Structures are given as C-alpha cells and as structure tokens.
Amino acid sequence: MIAVSMGTYCVECHAPYLYRYCPKEFSCRSLIRRLRGRPDLYQVQIEQGRFSSISLQEDGYCSDQGEIDARGRLLCSPFIEPHIHLDAALTAGEPRWNESGTLFEGIECWSERKATLNREDIRRRALRTLELLVNQGVQYVRTHADVSDPGLVGLRTLCELRDELHDRLQIQVVAFPQEGIFSYPDGLALMEQAIEVGADVVGAIPHFEYTRELGEASLKEVIRLARDHDRLVDVHCDEIDDPSSRFLEVLAAEALFAEMGDRVTASHTTAMHSYDNAYCSKLFRLLKHSGINFISCPTESIHLQGRFDTYPKRRGLTRVKELDAAGINVCFAEDSIRDPWYSLGNGKLLRTLDFGLHICQMMGSVDFRRALDFITDHAARTLGIASDYGIAEGKLANCILLDGEDDYDVLCHQSDVLLSIREGKIIMQREPAHIVTPHYLLG
Incomplete structure (x- = not known):
C-alpha cells in the first residue's frame, strides 16, 4: 500500500x-x-x-x-510562495481591524499586536498557514520576520520552524525591519543580530524611514550586510503611491555595483504605477543592467494602494507586464493571509495569479500559455533555487x-x-x- x-x-x-x-x-x-x-x-x-x-x-x-x-x-x-509574513498571519482583527485599509494603519495595528507575540502564538499560526500552503501545492516559501523587536521572537521562531520542516518545505527567512533600520532604536544592531541567529535574507523598508537620506542609507547597509555574510536581499521597496518615492533606482544601482543583482529582489515597487513613462524609460535601462528580481503582490496591492485617491483611482501595482516584456524577472506572491494589511487569503496561489493577470491586463493567449511561470519558474529564480528546480x-x-x-x-x-x-x-x-x-x- x-x-x-x-x-x-x-x-x-x-x-x-x-x-x-x-x-x-x-x-x-x-x-x-x-x-x-x-x-x-x-x-x-x-x-x-x-x-x-x-x-x-x-x-x-x-x-x-x-x-x-x-x-x-x-x-x-511545485508552486512557490516568494513573499509572505508568517509571523503576522491569521491576526486580522487583533487587537483591532484596519478600517482605513491603508498600509500605515496596518503597521499601527501590527505594532499593537506585536507587543503580545510569543513563540507558541507564532508557531501555532505559522503552522496553520503553512498547512494551507502545502494543501495548495506550495513546497517553497520565503517568509519575512519582523526584526523591529529587541527579542527577535518572530525571527527566532520562524528559523526554528524552517529547520524542523526542512523535509516538507524549503523555507527562507527574511530579516525584515518593519519600522526601519535607522528610524527604529538599534535597528542596525538588530539586523546584524538577526543574521547571527540565522536569517537567510536581509530586508529593508526605505520608504518608511524618516527621511530620504535614511532610506538610501538603509539600502546601502543591506547590500553590505548581504555581501559580507553571503545572504540574499529582499527589500520592501517603494510600497506607496508617491511618484517621488524612487528608492528602486538606489537599490538597483547598489546591486549593480556590487555585482549581485540576481541575489537581490525588489518587492512591491507600487510607486512605479505612478511614475511617468519618461522616467520609467530611463529606469528600465538600469533595472535590466542590474539583473535584480521583482515580486508583485496583486491582491494586497490592489487593496492597499490608491487609498488617497478619489477618481481616477490608481490600481497601484508595479508594471508587471512591462517588466516581463523587458526580460526582467518578476513573479507573484500572496503576501498576507488574514493579517492587519489584508484580511482575506487562503494560500491558493492560483487565486493570486488570477488577480494578477486581470489587474495587469495580461489576458492574451500568449499570457495564458505561460501563466504558471509567475508562481513557479520566475519565483525559483527569485529565491535562487533554479539550478535544482x-x-x-x-x-x-x-x-x-x-x-x-x-x-x-x-x-x-x-x-x-x-x-x-x-x-x-x-x-x-x-x-x-x-x-x-x-x-x-x-x-
């Protein structure tokens, strides 16, 4: 039998x-x-x-x-979930709902919930979420762990689960400074400690730092940390509707100069939806030369972005169709499953793919013939696992x-x-x- x-x-x-x-x-x-x-x-x-x-x-x-x-x-x-937050999964409504639906109220709600985190709480919710993913054909996961926490309880717990479940899933854990590297007390020291604990990937959130200068400095630091410690990079980059938020060019340039573009990922980049075409023409030249990867989270971004618009209202996704047509690697992710930023989600990446193709207007026969690439092969390149995938x-x-x-x-x-x-x-x-x-x- x-x-x-x-x-x-x-x-x-x-x-x-x-x-x-x-x-x-x-x-x-x-x-x-x-x-x-x-x-x-x-x-x-x-x-x-x-x-x-x-x-x-x-x-x-x-x-x-x-x-x-x-x-x-x-x-x-196998399907690949390249961007999720397991430490925050299944916390929607705890301690309150994000009624405005904005990124920033979500961060406020999470800061309140984060104060009650412990190992058992995170393990219970992460295992339930991973069960959803496994049941939907996912065998590879990249999860972010908030390291804006002196105890690093989320990162420690997720690294522990990564090691326990290695025969079931391949999990990468990102040291993600939700409240900034330089705008949070001892943020840089916590990033360095997270690497010592066992983070596979280093992250940043430059658009949430207090100033443009601090945002740029955070990107230079994560590239340095990744190079010095042989880690991958995954940055929450320009997840905002502001067309003047242009940290992507800094990340791409730093990756290019460090000759590590294929090990660097820009997640979200929703501000690109608001860039004008003249700037994007220049930007895409740099992006192609750098070789960095992109992750778009369609259900999350269509929900969070455009919140300050009346009409016309922006969709708020990065330029997936244009990136793909330019030969730049881009994949889809669910990002959240029932947390302060997105209160739905079921682990089904086919649902995410469906949303992404609709929102990005990728509904031609050529798009359909290779649709699964965005949750398989492209994501494998992003995670650096393509050689045995x-x-x-x-x-x-x-x-x-x-x-x-x-x-x-x-x-x-x-x-x-x-x-x-x-x-x-x-x-x-x-x-x-x-x-x-x-x-x-x-x-």
Whole structure:
C-alpha cells in the first residue's frame, strides 16, 4: 500500500504531515501525465528522490504496481510562495481591524499586536498557514520576520520552524525591519543580530524611514550586510503611491555595483504605477543592467494602494507586464493571509495569479500559455533555487499534479492540486472535485 498524507495527518502512520514523511517509502514511481508546453503524454520515472527518466508514453496507461496514472492531467513544478509574513498571519482583527485599509494603519495595528507575540502564538499560526500552503501545492516559501523587536521572537521562531520542516518545505527567512533600520532604536544592531541567529535574507523598508537620506542609507547597509555574510536581499521597496518615492533606482544601482543583482529582489515597487513613462524609460535601462528580481503582490496591492485617491483611482501595482516584456524577472506572491494589511487569503496561489493577470491586463493567449511561470519558474529564480528546480532528468523529484491539461485550463477552472511529491515522496493527495451537471441541463 502507498502511504500518503491526507489533510493534517498521514492516513497510514497518523503523523502530522508538516513534520515528517510516512516511514513507508517507494524507491521508484512512474507517472503518466502531461508536461507544460508539450501536447503528448509522458512517463516520468522517479528513483532515489530524483527524476531518473522522462519519456513519451506510448500505450497511455499504467500497469505496474507502484505506478500512478495521472490520466492526462498536468504535471507541474511545485508552486512557490516568494513573499509572505508568517509571523503576522491569521491576526486580522487583533487587537483591532484596519478600517482605513491603508498600509500605515496596518503597521499601527501590527505594532499593537506585536507587543503580545510569543513563540507558541507564532508557531501555532505559522503552522496553520503553512498547512494551507502545502494543501495548495506550495513546497517553497520565503517568509519575512519582523526584526523591529529587541527579542527577535518572530525571527527566532520562524528559523526554528524552517529547520524542523526542512523535509516538507524549503523555507527562507527574511530579516525584515518593519519600522526601519535607522528610524527604529538599534535597528542596525538588530539586523546584524538577526543574521547571527540565522536569517537567510536581509530586508529593508526605505520608504518608511524618516527621511530620504535614511532610506538610501538603509539600502546601502543591506547590500553590505548581504555581501559580507553571503545572504540574499529582499527589500520592501517603494510600497506607496508617491511618484517621488524612487528608492528602486538606489537599490538597483547598489546591486549593480556590487555585482549581485540576481541575489537581490525588489518587492512591491507600487510607486512605479505612478511614475511617468519618461522616467520609467530611463529606469528600465538600469533595472535590466542590474539583473535584480521583482515580486508583485496583486491582491494586497490592489487593496492597499490608491487609498488617497478619489477618481481616477490608481490600481497601484508595479508594471508587471512591462517588466516581463523587458526580460526582467518578476513573479507573484500572496503576501498576507488574514493579517492587519489584508484580511482575506487562503494560500491558493492560483487565486493570486488570477488577480494578477486581470489587474495587469495580461489576458492574451500568449499570457495564458505561460501563466504558471509567475508562481513557479520566475519565483525559483527569485529565491535562487533554479539550478535544482523543475521537471528534468537528474533534478530533485519535486512536483505537483494539477487537475487540468495546460496553464489555461488550470487557470480557468482554478483547478485543484491533486498530488504533491517532494523528493519522490507523496506529501499531499486529494481526490478531484467532481462537477455534477443538473438534470435539467442534460436535456
């Protein structure tokens, strides 16, 4: 019998699936399914945790024990959540709701909630949130942890979970100074301490620093810290409607000069929605030369931005379509799940992708054919994991099975993730939803 994880516990050994695999393992699996961008059916062999063979399927069915017949459904690389705040997840309404819907009231609400944080509280909510993500096909997560806290309780707890869950998920933890590096007491010392504790990525929030000069200084510091400690960089950059907020050019230039652009990410950059085209023409030249990555959070940004507008009202997303057309790497993220900044969210990146394509007006056939790139391959480049990510012989056997035939089909139906395999082991499985047609429609 193949032991699989269903819901919260493994049906075979009853272990919580976020903590360990069922001890029953198979050395080889064969899956018959479609691959993205290819019309035929393929047989995918998995041995010792890696894809050992990918070949055209001729007879169209499985017969050997231990094989899985996907019945022509789509095999896809695992989904990636490249920007989320696990320490704040599931705190919407605690201690009060963000009634204005602005970024800044959200930060105020979080500052009040942050005073009550403890390890058990963060673990409980983070595990519930990770369970949502795993059930939606996510196997890689980059989470920000607020280090505007002398005890660094959020960062310590999330680093602990990262290490505990390494066989289930690959988690990167960002040292994120929510209230600024230079505008918060001992902010820089806390960033350095966060790196010692184990942060994988260093962050900043230059537009929230008290002055332009402090914002620029914070960016120079995170590049220095990343270079000195061999860390990645992910900056909450220009998450504001102000067209004069132009820290992105500073971040890109510093990354270019340090020759580490592919290790640097600019998250949000919503002010770009308010930049004029003449400035963007100049800016894009720098962005391409720098090689930095971008993360857009469509549901969060459409909710938070444009709050000071009457009409016309800005959408407040970065220029995803233009960045992508220019060959600049950009991906989508959910950002928040029921926290002071965004009170909805369910861990389903297909929902985020749907919003993103609508808001960014990326609804052409070419966009649909490669839609899943924005929550898979592009995000892999952003997290720096592309070398062993993807469905190819020799790579780690990490994949998901989607209830559809191609990107367009999956997007249209917001399809279920039916199976999630990590290093050749099933970590999540569900039955496909069956749509029953009412008798009066059958004629």
